Amino acid sequence: MTASGSSPDTRAIVLDIEGTTTPISFVSQTLFPYARRHLRQYLEQHDDDAAWAALAERFRREHRADREAGADVPPWTEGSERDSIAAYAGWLMDRDRKSPALKELQGRIWEEGYRQGELRGAVFPDVAAAFERWTRAGRALAIFSSGSVLAQQWLFRSTPDGDLTVFLRSYFDTAVGSKADAASYARIAETMRLPAGAILFVSDVVPELDAAAAAGMRTTLSIRPGNAAQPRDHGHPIVSGFDEIP
Numbered sequence: 001m002t003a004s005g006s007s008p009d010t011r012a013i014v015l016d017i018e019g020t021t022t023p024i025s026f027v028s029q030t031l032f033p034y035a036r037r038h039l040r041q042y043l044e045q046h047d048d049d050a051a052w053a054a055l056a057e058r059f060r061r062e063h064r065a066d067r068e069a070g071a072d073v074p075p076w077t078e079g080s081e082r083d084s085i086a087a088y089a090g091w092l093m094d095r096d097r098k099s100p101a102l103k104e105l106q107g108r109i110w111e112e113g114y115r116q117g118e119l120r121g122a123v124f125p126d127v128a129a130a131f132e133r134w135t136r137a138g139r140a141l142a143i144f145s146s147g148s149v150l151a152q153q154w155l156f157r158s159t160p161d162g163d164l165t166v167f168l169r170s171y172f173d174t175a176v177g178s179k180a181d182a183a184s185y186a187r188i189a190e191t192m193r194l195p196a197g198a199i200l201f202v203s204d205v206v207p208e209l210d211a212a213a214a215a216g217m218r219t220t221l222s223i224r225p226g227n228a229a230q231p232r233d234h235g236h237p238i239v240s241g242f243d244e245i246p
């Protein structure tokens with residue numbers, strides 16, 4: 001094994017996004033503010049869509065539960081659902097609530113932004129060259145991130161270095177399981193039809209690497225500018241860029 005955790009018999013590389021391929025700040029400084037800025041406009045253009053009613057109902061139910069729990073939610077005005085949802089979604093964003101309805105709404109707003117070319121995916125400068133190098137070496141590349149598969153694809157399709165999805169064979173989100181659960185990595189290896197030991201997983205979060213290692217994968221810790229400090233003595237090889245992974 002080399003210092004990077006890769007080895008000549010590494011047949012696939014599975015990559016985390018935030019803190020690994022992409023600056024952590026992309027989400028907080030680009031994606032979240034974009035969704036907030038375009039919230040009202042999105043609602044004005046889409047709240048007649050067939051798919052909208054089900055999402056609106058989820059917001060209404062979550063709002064009712066919050067109100068019943070005594071939270072100081074903005075009022076829900078019957079007859080002006082658009083205003084009610086805009087106010088409540090803003091309130092959820094302020095609290096960084098892990099609300100599935102909010103997550104779906106943000107995903108839809110981002111998708112439209114990517115589609116219209118207003119949003120572009122961000123990757124570190126060494127990513128495109130590494131994708132090409134690893135692909136040339138016959139390695140399959142995949143993503144495992146908590147963002148939805150759709151959002152992952154949009155991000156890599158629209159980078160300043162071009163469409164990087166041409167290099168990516170598989171995408172996994174939390175539908176496969178938690179990133180801190182070894183079983184998720186076993187499922188990924190199974191789906192990729194490879195022994196776990198032939199797969200290298202790269203992430204900026206030690207518990208995720210621990211889980212991947214428990215499933216038998218090779219691991220590498222990604223140290224990028226802006227990443228959170230990680231516990232010491234974790235035993236995983238460390239890189240500060242993909243240039244260090246041959």
Ligand SMILES: [Mg+2]
Pocket residue numbers: 016017018019020203204205
């Ligand atoms: Mg990460």
